[in-house]
Amino acid sequence: MTQQPVTTVHLTAQATSVITTELRTADHTTETGGILLGHHTHDTVTIHHAGAPGPDAVRTPTYFLRDLAHAQALADRAFTADGSVWVGEWHTHPTSRPVPSARDIATYRQLLDDPELGFHSVIAVILARSERRWVGAAWTARHDRITPVQLRLDDPVG
Ligand SMILES: [Zn+2]
Numbered sequence: 838m839t840q841q842p843v844t845t846v847h848l849t850a851q852a853t854s855v856i857t858t859e860l861r862t863a864d865h866t867t868e869t870g871g872i873l874l875g876h877h878t879h880d881t882v883t884i885h886h887a888g889a890p891g892p893d894a895v896r897t898p899t900y901f902l903r904d905l906a907h908a909q910a911l912a913d914r915a916f917t918a919d920g921s922v923w924v925g926e927w928h929t930h931p932t933s934r935p936v937p938s939a940r941d942i943a944t945y946r947q948l949l950d951d952p953e954l955g956f957h958s959v960i961a962v963i964l965a966r967s968e969r970r971w972v973g974a975a976w977t978a979r980h981d982r983i984t985p986v987q988l989r990l991d992d993p994v995g
Contacts (some may be wrong), residue, residue, distance in 0.1 A: 840957050844880040845987045846975035848962070852887040854993035856927060860964065860971050863929075866912055868901035870894075870928025872908045873960055874921040882924050882960050887914040889964055901928040925960030935965035935974035945978035961975055962988065 848856070852873070863869040871888030890896065891907025903926060915921040928941075937945070945959040961976040961983075975988035 840877055841880045841959065842979075843877065843882050843958060843977045843986055845989060846882050846884065846960055846977075847989045848884045848887070848963060848991060849875075850991040852884045853990045855887040855889060856962075856964070857993045858912055860929070861888075865929065865931040865966065865982045866915070867896040867898055868929045868931065869896060870901045870903065870922055870926060871963065872903055872911065873925045874915040875924055876911060876921060877924060877957075884924070884960075884962075885919055885921045886911065887927060898932065900936070923954070924956075925962070927962035927964065929971075930963055930965040933965060935963040935972055937961055937963065937976055937978070942978065942983055945983070946980070949978065949980060 859869055869890050871890055873884045874886040875882055875884040888908055888911045891904025893904040893906065895902040941961065945961060946958050948954055949956050959978040961978060962973060963975045963976065964971045973988050973990065975986045977984050977986050987988050
């Protein structure tokens with residue numbers, strides 16, 4: 838199966854809300870994040886659901902790794918709700934730029950290398966703290982390449 842390369846990542850209001858709530862309430866001495874679920878259509882990935890980190894996430898000042906059981910439960914609910922599938926992850930860089938670290942890239946490569954997960958590309962949304970605001974950037978990782986793509990955020994609900 839071939840799919841067009843991703844040029845745009847679009848977060849729906851529902852997904853944006855989860856992230857903005859986490860940014861507002863989390864302790865930013867460590868990174869936070871979660872998984873992203875949605876659909877890849879033409880050159881756009883639409884994110885319908887974003888996860889919170891979950892109780893067993895690994896959170897350090899320079900690294901984040903999702904809580905797998907928490908992620909799996911969200912993935913099951915999202916698939917039941919609207920057929921959304923796991924397309925990638927979001928996380929924060931409280932003290933650096935919204936650019937994937939070497940360790941982030943290694944994590945994405947592990948996902949790409951797992952045939953059971955069936956990823957063509959992994960979407961990464963990284964939020965960095967800049968002049969008292971959060972700035973976001975989206976990336977698409979495919980095997981040996983990580984490319985910046987456009988990030989579109991709908992206004993959060995509520
Ligand atoms: Zn990172």
